[in-house]
Amino acid sequence: MLSRSxxxxxxxxxxxxQEGADAFTNDVATRLHTKPSSVTVMLKKLADKGLLKHQxxxxxxxxxxxxxxxxxxxxxxxxxxxxxxxxxGFAWDEVHEVAEQLEHISSExxxxxxxxxxxxxxxxxxxxxxxxxxxxxxxRPTLQLTDCAVGDSVRLVAVKDPSDELLHLLGGKGIGIGAxxxxxxxxxxxxxxxxxxxxxxxxxxxxxxxxxxxVERP
Amino acid sequence: MLSRSxxxxxxxxxxxxQEGADAFTNDVATRLHTKPSSVTVMLKKLADKGLLKHQxxxxxxxxxxxxxxxxxxxxxxxxxxxxxxxxxGFAWDEVHEVAEQLEHISSExxxxxxxxxxxxxxxxxxxxxxxxxxxxxxxRPTLQLTDCAVGDSVRLVAVKDPSDELLHLLGGKGIGIGAxxxxxxxxxxxxxxxxxxxxxxxxxxxxxxxxxxxVERP
DNA sequence: TCCTTTATTTAGTCCTGTCTAATCTTTTTC
DNA sequence: GAAAAAGATTAGACAGGACTAAATAAAGGA
Ligand SMILES: [Mn+2]
Ligand SMILES: [Mn+2]
Ligand SMILES: [Mn+2]
Ligand SMILES: [Mn+2]
Numbered sequence: 001m002l003s004r005s006x007x008x009x010x011x012x013x014x015x016x017x018q019e020g021a022d023a024f025t026n027d028v029a030t031r032l033h034t035k036p037s038s039v040t041v042m043l044k045k046l047a048d049k050g051l052l053k054h055q056x057x058x059x060x061x062x063x064x065x066x067x068x069x070x071x072x073x074x075x076x077x078x079x080x081x082x083x084x085x086x087x088x089g090f091a092w093d094e095v096h097e098v099a100e101q102l103e104h105i106s107s108e109x110x111x112x113x114x115x116x117x118x119x120x121x122x123x124x125x126x127x128x129x130x131x132x133x134x135x136x137x138x139x140r141p142t143l144q145l146t147d148c149a150v151g152d153s154v155r156l157v158a159v160k161d162p163s164d165e166l167l168h169l170l171g172g173k174g175i176g177i178g179a180x181x182x183x184x185x186x187x188x189x190x191x192x193x194x195x196x197x198x199x200x201x202x203x204x205x206x207x208x209x210x211x212x213x214x215v216e217r218p
Numbered sequence: 219m220l221s222r223s224x225x226x227x228x229x230x231x232x233x234x235x236q237e238g239a240d241a242f243t244n245d246v247a248t249r250l251h252t253k254p255s256s257v258t259v260m261l262k263k264l265a266d267k268g269l270l271k272h273q274x275x276x277x278x279x280x281x282x283x284x285x286x287x288x289x290x291x292x293x294x295x296x297x298x299x300x301x302x303x304x305x306x307g308f309a310w311d312e313v314h315e316v317a318e319q320l321e322h323i324s325s326e327x328x329x330x331x332x333x334x335x336x337x338x339x340x341x342x343x344x345x346x347x348x349x350x351x352x353x354x355x356x357x358r359p360t361l362q363l364t365d366c367a368v369g370d371s372v373r374l375v376a377v378k379d380p381s382d383e384l385l386h387l388l389g390g391k392g393i394g395i396g397a398x399x400x401x402x403x404x405x406x407x408x409x410x411x412x413x414x415x416x417x418x419x420x421x422x423x424x425x426x427x428x429x430x431x432x433v434e435r436p
Numbered sequence: 437t438c439c440t441t442t443a444t445t446t447a448g449t450c451c452t453g454t455c456t457a458a459t460c461t462t463t464t465t466c
Numbered sequence: 467g468a469a470a471a472a473g474a475t476t477a478g479a480c481a482g483g484a485c486t487a488a489a490t491a492a493a494g495g496a
Contacts, residue, residue, distance in 0.1 A: 003482075003483085005482085005483065005484090024443080024444090025443075025444055025445085026442095026443065026444080031471080034483095034484075034485090035484075035486085036443075036444065036445085037444085037445070037446080037447095037484085037485075037487095038483070038484055038485070039444095040444070040446080041445095041446095041482095041483080041484085042483085045482095053447055056444075056445070056491085057444055057445080057490095057491060057492065084328070088328070088331040088332065088335055089331060090327075090331070094327075097325075098323070098325045098328055100321060101323050105316070105319050105320060105323075106319070107315075107316045107319075109308075109312075110302070110306070110316055113307060113308070114306065116305055117305060139268070147242075182445075187222040211483060218386060221452080221453085223452085223453065223454090241471080243473075243474055243475085244472095244473065244474080251453075252453095252454075252455090253455065253456085254473075254474060254475085255454085255455075255457095255474085255475070255476080255477095256453070256454055256455070257457080257474090258474065258475055258476080259452095259453075259454085259475095259476095260453085263452095274461085274474075274475070275460090275461055275462065275473075275474055275475080276462095328491085
């Protein structure tokens with residue numbers, strides 16, 4: 001049985017590794033708004049429990065067991081986010097905080113029932129993949145909006161590393177998962193995009209925003 | 219902001235007082251499966267926060283603020299139980315443990331949305347009243363099955379102080395909230411009841427069980 | 437290479453929540 | 467109305483989790 005703090009540390013390590021970076025003490029501390037010294041202690045505990053290998057000064061690798069547990073946490077987090085948005089009508093930029101609490105509720109039955117209730121969703125409200133009960137992740141397209149050309153017409157499938165601020169910005173322009181985006185111009189000066197959403201509404205997206213948008217061709 | 223432990227202590231005090239007993243250190247400790255010395259410490263903390271008055275050796279009374287907070291915890295607990303049974307298909311004897319965790323999730327918006335989603339229910343799966351967002355409790359009938367006479371036909375509206383074991387026993391006989399019960403005999407020897415449920419099925423309920431059943435005449 | 441900077445770990449402290457053992461109050465019993 | 471029993475509080479210890487400050491290791495530059 002892991003404590004809430006142990007679970008949060010494990011999940012932080014998992015997502016750092018997932019993002020391609022290797023997991024260093026400082027990064028974990030930054031992500032959890034805590035201090036490196038605290039992280040070192042927690043990593044030692046998780047290592048003692050066989051969930052990861054910690055090479056002092058060299059970072060961390062997850063064991064199979066640790067990866068499995070982390071995936072179950074991610075599963076819970078994203079299922080709860082889906083519940084909050086799909087069933088309770090939360091906005092997609094309001095759910096992270098609450099899901100951060102709900103993911104620690106421990107009941108296997110609850111998770112499985114919730115998933116079933118929601119229709120075994122494969123993606124959460126931000127387009128992030130939801131691991132199934134065996135820890136398998138569905139595939140997600142990797143085409144970034146920044147790699148698209150003027151004239152392309154694409155559909156938004158996910159917002160990468162979504163912060164509430166970014167989600168709020170997109171929401172304000174009426175852009176959500178599934179939105180059709182037609183690229184009409186790109187400014188050389190700052191890399192920003194002009195694009196049409198549904199009924200000839202034009203929006204401008206900065207290059208920073210565009211880099212977070214994953215899309216697919218229809 | 220209260221810790222999980224503080225919340226559990228406050229709720230324990232509330233339910234003891236609700237049940238008519240006055241709240242003594244030992245009772246709280248028993249209810250929380252903890253030791254009296256630990257309870258004393260927590261009562262002091264809650265008193266410092268203005269949630270209750272603690273007269274050493276004399277027990278505890280809630281302040282208005284403390285009662286209000288306790289009611290919000292009860293509200294959350296019973297709403298989550300309702301969600302688990304009505305939406306996720308849990309049995310009524312499987313939800314207490316999980317609701318004990320879920321009640322500590324802190325988000326006012328979540329509670330209100332959940333209540334709305336469930337149709338602003340006034341009673342939980344055990345027939346216990348759910349406080350509204352202002353802390354107002356709906357009325358519940360107080361007629362006990364033990365006060366009924368042979369020949370009476372009544373409807374089950376609540377199981378008082380339901381333990382999972384009691385709920386499981388009733389569930390096994392197909393008796394749930396709303397069930398019609400027709401009393402056909404009562405044994406002088408042990409006070410046990412013979413009664414019919416729906417289609418001429420006869421069941422026997424001990425006096426101990428009957429004392430927990432709240433019913434109303436149709 | 438050696439020195440400086442940065443990253444990380446270790447040591448020591450504090451706060452919370454729990455426990456056991458000892459002490460103190462209140463209630464019961466004779 | 468004492469003495470015993472029961473109930474409650476206090477004192478002291480410990481584990482978990484977090485922080486600051488000090489020590490140590492790795493990396494980079496002169
Ligand atoms: Mn969390
Ligand atoms: Mn998400
Ligand atoms: Mn609880
Ligand atoms: Mn209940």
